[in-house]
Amino acid sequence: MQNKKYTYLIYFIAAVIAATLAIQVYWNFKNYQAGKQQLINEVQSSLDLAIDNYFIDLAEKNTVGLAYDGDILNNKGLDTITKRLDFSTDGLSGLDSINPEDLHEIKIFRGLRALNIDTLASSIKITSDDRKDVVESFLNPRNTDSLKGKFALANRIIISITTDSIEIPEMNRYIREQLDQKKLDLDYAYRFLKKNGTNQPYNLNKIDTTALQAEAKSAYLPNKSNFTLYYSNIAGTVWQRNLLGILLSALLVASVIACLLFLLNIIKRQKQLAEVKNDLISNITHEFKTPIATISVALEGIKNFNTKNDPVKTGNYVNTSANQLNKLSMMVEKLLETATLDGDDLSLNIEAINLNELLQNLINKHQTLAPQKNFRFQHPENGIILNADPFHLENALNNLLDNAVKYGGEIISVTLKSVAKEVIIEVADSGNTLGRAEAKQLFEKFYRVPKGNTHDVKGFGIGLYYTKKIIEKHGGSINVATAPQTTFKIELPHG
Numbered sequence: 065m066q067n068k069k070y071t072y073l074i075y076f077i078a079a080v081i082a083a084t085l086a087i088q089v090y091w092n093f094k095n096y097q098a099g100k101q102q103l104i105n106e107v108q109s110s111l112d113l114a115i116d117n118y119f120i121d122l123a124e125k126n127t128v129g130l131a132y133d134g135d136i137l138n139n140k141g142l143d144t145i146t147k148r149l150d151f152s153t154d155g156l157s158g159l160d161s162i163n164p165e166d167l168h169e170i171k172i173f174r175g176l177r178a179l180n181i182d183t184l185a186s187s188i189k190i191t192s193d194d195r196k197d198v199v200e201s202f203l204n205p206r207n208t209d210s211l212k213g214k215f216a217l218a219n220r221i222i223i224s225i226t227t228d229s230i231e232i233p234e235m236n237r238y239i240r241e242q243l244d245q246k247k248l249d250l251d252y253a254y255r256f257l258k259k260n261g262t263n264q265p266y267n268l269n270k271i272d273t274t275a276l277q278a279e280a281k282s283a284y285l286p287n288k289s290n291f292t293l294y295y296s297n298i299a300g301t302v303w304q305r306n307l308l309g310i311l312l313s314a315l316l317v318a319s320v321i322a323c324l325l326f327l328l329n330i331i332k333r334q335k336q337l338a339e340v341k342n343d344l345i346s347n348i349t350h351e352f353k354t355p356i357a358t359i360s361v362a363l364e365g366i367k368n369f370n371t372k373n374d375p376v377k378t379g380n381y382v383n384t385s386a387n388q389l390n391k392l393s394m395m396v397e398k399l400l401e402t403a404t405l406d407g408d409d410l411s412l413n414i415e416a417i418n419l420n421e422l423l424q425n426l427i428n429k430h431q432t433l434a435p436q437k438n439f440r441f442q443h444p445e446n447g448i449i450l451n452a453d454p455f456h457l458e459n460a461l462n463n464l465l466d467n468a469v470k471y472g473g474e475i476i477s478v479t480l481k482s483v484a485k486e487v488i489i490e491v492a493d494s495g496n497t498l499g500r501a502e503a504k505q506l507f508e509k510f511y512r513v514p515k516g517n518t519h520d521v522k523g524f525g526i527g528l529y530y531t532k533k534i535i536e537k538h539g540g541s542i543n544v545a546t547a548p549q550t551t552f553k554i555e556l557p558h559g
Contacts, residue, residue, distance in 0.1 A: 110242035119284035252295040259288035355388035412453040443480040460534040463527035492551040
């Protein structure tokens, strides 16, 4: 039942993580779309402003307005204007040097101000179509026949020399200026389509014209003309603008996932501790029941089956009981001693130890207890002397050999060597039943490799934990490898 609940919890956490990721991906996608649309709007606005500024500045150079009272044909100020007026291809110029006192009631307006007087009564606008007549009339102001048809009845004259083409370098400057103001680093191209059907292209062979485009909506565009801007590579700009939101989203997702995984790890750990606790209780129960039962049988034998008070039989019963009591006492001592390993209460009595002799004696003992095992010992000819606590180090190494006998294969190899300033002890066996997941927990307190309800091997799961703590208190380290065979490796400082 507990395993089923744990499985449901894993599914729930996985679903929460998946939902969180999906929501954040959707949110970022929507932000990207909104950012893309905003960028498209900004490009459109930049294009219209660039077109407006281009043609407004062009009008400043190419448009002049004259407002006067009376008969233009008899106005001497017109002579002054016509002599100074320059109808060059760069626009209308030469008016800035005219003395206002020489104009004789004629007012001059430039650019948009000149265009605004077009709304007044009795005004006339001259475009590039009239350019030849305008030039001839103004250069020959006494040619009244030429002037009568155009200016005789007018008291407002607008001279606007228009053009049906654009200057590409100038237009690029206006477009780039507007894009830079909005911090838009875009590759672009454009096509200016004139009213007669011809066009001026720019950079069209370097841009995908099937991607994004913006149609100029400026009111200053020449009549029946069209200006289309093509651009691409906006994805990087959009993502860059949304970078802070993306980072915050990623941080939020990572935090949620980390918290959920941390919670799952705690629950898993609690579950493992519960299993270890139950396994420990079961092991203690089995370990304690045997000597208790043996002592009970011995006492019952003395009471019920030794009516003749046979000293020999009584001695056997007493010796059996004493042995079992000693066994119980040792198990209790082991459990109590484990509690001191995590603190500073355990003190080491450092002495010089011959590791060759220590390991050889341990191997001989286990070989006698387990004759079915094949022990192999590799060591240097000269003995290795190590400063360590002989009692605790012997117990630690004994636990490794005992573990190899209980759980390992038929061949147990022990290797002793000195490398640089370290002593390396390896205990390997030909068994390969230990998995990686189990190896990670092998040195934990009270942990035993799960075997269900089978208790064919005695122990509390504190042997390897004890070994690890003793090795660490000597300034060394211990680890285990599971392939190609189970190998425990101890490294101790030497020299």
